[in-house]
Amino acid sequence: MSNDAEKQFRFEALAREYGMDLYRYALWICGNDALAKDLVQETYIRAWKALDSLKDAKAAKSWLITILRREYARTFERKVPKFTNVEDVVVEDTEELSPEERAERDLLRRGMMKLPPRYREPLLLQVVAGYSCEEIATELKLSKGAVMTQLFRAREKLKSTLQDDGITGNIHELF
Amino acid sequence: MNSSEFEKALGAEPRETAARLEREASPDPARRAAVDEALAFEQRLENALRVPVDEEALVESLLAAPKQAHRRFGPPHWLALAASVFILAGVSGLLWVSVQPAGSPSVADYVANHYEHDGAAVLARAGEGTTRDEVQAILTRLGAQASETLVSQIRFIKFCPTPDSRGAHMVLATQDGPATVIFMPAVQVDEPLLLRFDGVSAQVVGLERGAAAIIGASDSAAEDLMTRLQEGVKPLAADA
Numbered sequence: 001m002s003n004d005a006e007k008q009f010r011f012e013a014l015a016r017e018y019g020m021d022l023y024r025y026a027l028w029i030c031g032n033d034a035l036a037k038d039l040v041q042e043t044y045i046r047a048w049k050a051l052d053s054l055k056d057a058k059a060a061k062s063w064l065i066t067i068l069r070r071e072y073a074r075t076f077e078r079k080v081p082k083f084t085n086v087e088d089v090v091v092e093d094t095e096e097l098s099p100e101e102r103a104e105r106d107l108l109r110r111g112m113m114k115l116p117p118r119y120r121e122p123l124l125l126q127v128v129a130g131y132s133c134e135e136i137a138t139e140l141k142l143s144k145g146a147v148m149t150q151l152f153r154a155r156e157k158l159k160s161t162l163q164d165d166g167i168t169g170n171i172h173e174l175f
Numbered sequence: 176m177n178s179s180e181f182e183k184a185l186g187a188e189p190r191e192t193a194a195r196l197e198r199e200a201s202p203d204p205a206r207r208a209a210v211d212e213a214l215a216f217e218q219r220l221e222n223a224l225r226v227p228v229d230e231e232a233l234v235e236s237l238l239a240a241p242k243q244a245h246r247r248f249g250p251p252h253w254l255a256l257a258a259s260v261f262i263l264a265g266v267s268g269l270l271w272v273s274v275q276p277a278g279s280p281s282v283a284d285y286v287a288n289h290y291e292h293d294g295a296a297v298l299a300r301a302g303e304g305t306t307r308d309e310v311q312a313i314l315t316r317l318g319a320q321a322s323e324t325l326v327s328q329i330r331f332i333k334f335c336p337t338p339d340s341r342g343a344h345m346v347l348a349t350q351d352g353p354a355t356v357i358f359m360p361a362v363q364v365d366e367p368l369l370l371r372f373d374g375v376s377a378q379v380v381g382l383e384r385g386a387a388a389i390i391g392a393s394d395s396a397a398e399d400l401m402t403r404l405q406e407g408v409k410p411l412a413a414d415a
Contacts, residue, residue, distance in 0.1 A: 008241070015237040020228055028224060034309055037236065038334040044240040108223035126188075127217075128224055133188055152186035159216065 011048055018061050019044075022068055025128045029072060029121065031113055043068040065129055066139065104162065111161035119154035122147055181206060189213040232296070239292060282362055282379055285338050286388045287372040293335065293344065294355055294375075294390065301330040301346040301353055313343055315411065317360050319385070322407030338362050342385075347400065354392035354400060358408070360385040367401075384410045 022043060026036035046067050047054075054063055097105065112120065125131040125139060133151070137144045176184065184192045193210045201207070310329050314321055317340075321329075328347040335344040340361035346353050364386045368379040377390040380401050387404045389397050 011241065012238060015234050015240075019234050019237050020230055023228055023233055024224065024226060027226065032309065032312060034305075034313055034333050037233070040233075041236060041240060041334075044237045048241045104219065105223045108220060112224065124224070127221055132191075148183060148187035151188070152183050155186050155189075155216070155220075158220065 018064050025124055028124050042071050111158045119150050122150045123154040185213050189217045283370050290390055297344055305331050318411050320409055325403050325407040349396035351393040351396045355390040357388040362386040382408050
């Protein structure tokens with residue numbers, strides 16, 4: 001296989017294997033479908049250019065996430081886009097859910113969008129990207145203890161969102 | 176691990192903590208109940224964050240990255256050197272006409288290549304619809320604003336690479352069906368360009384700042400769009 005063909009093959013594998021996770025990560029970070037797609041596309045353009053520097057295939061995901069985070073910081077360093085309504089961002093689920101399950105899922109999504117970035121980002125790295133606490137600490141340049149605290153608080157905030165809305169009956173106002 | 180440490184570990188790493196408890200074969204029923212509850216919440220959280228995505232369209236757009244990288248970052252180094260020789264020889268003026276900033280590919284080539292690459296795929300996504308907020312957010316990031324009339328015609332919008340800057344690729348509803356418009360903030364054209372490629376016709380028109388390519392519209396719709404774009408797309412007040 002020629003070098004060009006091999007590079008193309010490696011790149012396609014990266015796109016197919018990690019594209020969805022990167023898009024979801026970008027979507028929950030920036031809260032806007034069009035911007036998330038643009039962000040992921042920019043990430044892959046830069047990945048293509050720097051593909052030769054990726055020596056360890058096992059590090060591909062964290063390599064792409066790092067590129068995406070840098071691109072996000074660079075793109076949005078002047079202005080953070082306002083989150084759109086979650087219903088405008090998320091494609092309608094096709095899976096069949098009960099009204100209660102759907103309402104709870106919507107509340108979780110809204111809660112996620114309301115989380116401050118310092119809580120949201122480590123949680124996304126863990127839940128969407130599958131990072132361990134150590135990996136999150138490395139990526140965010142934090143101590144493992146700080147990461148664990150942020151993850152704990154992020155989940156507590158999401159749980160309290162569910163409890164508050166559930167207890168007061170707001171969950172049913174979604175219908 | 177005391178209760179406080181266990182609670183924190185479970186909230187921070189539910190799956191790892193559950194696995195640890197399993198390995199330790201802890202008989203503590205309270206901890207087991209807490210783990211079950213945490214894992215149930217984790218499953219709901221994962222389901223909520225796993226938003227549906229059109230995987231095929233996404234991957235297809237990512238696979239286009241090499242082509243975009245090539246366009247974005249220009250021709251290979253040896254070509255740049257060759258171009259420099261031409262420039263030194265004083266022939267660059269013959270090669271680069273006034274329709275684009277120095278160093279860019281020709282606007283006509285860009286429009287044709289971009290539409291060939293992405294036009295049909297973007298047209299197909301017009302059915303997804305878009306919101307005014309989304310349109311305004313993208314235009315604002317490009318330093319532009321559009322009239323309400325124009326915004327109401329936009330059925331889909333996305334960022335796209337354009338000569339020397341990022342631009343917007345849009346699908347607009349017209350009286351004769353959908354038409355594609357590519358907004359190129361950094362391109363200047365003095366006179367409208369008429370293009371024909373792949374069986375479609377296109378017009379590139381200058382705006383107050385930047386230019387727009389109208390592709391695949393009927394003659395009357397193109398004329399109407401041209402007027403609306405020229406009158407309706409303005410630089411943001413701070414950028415004016």
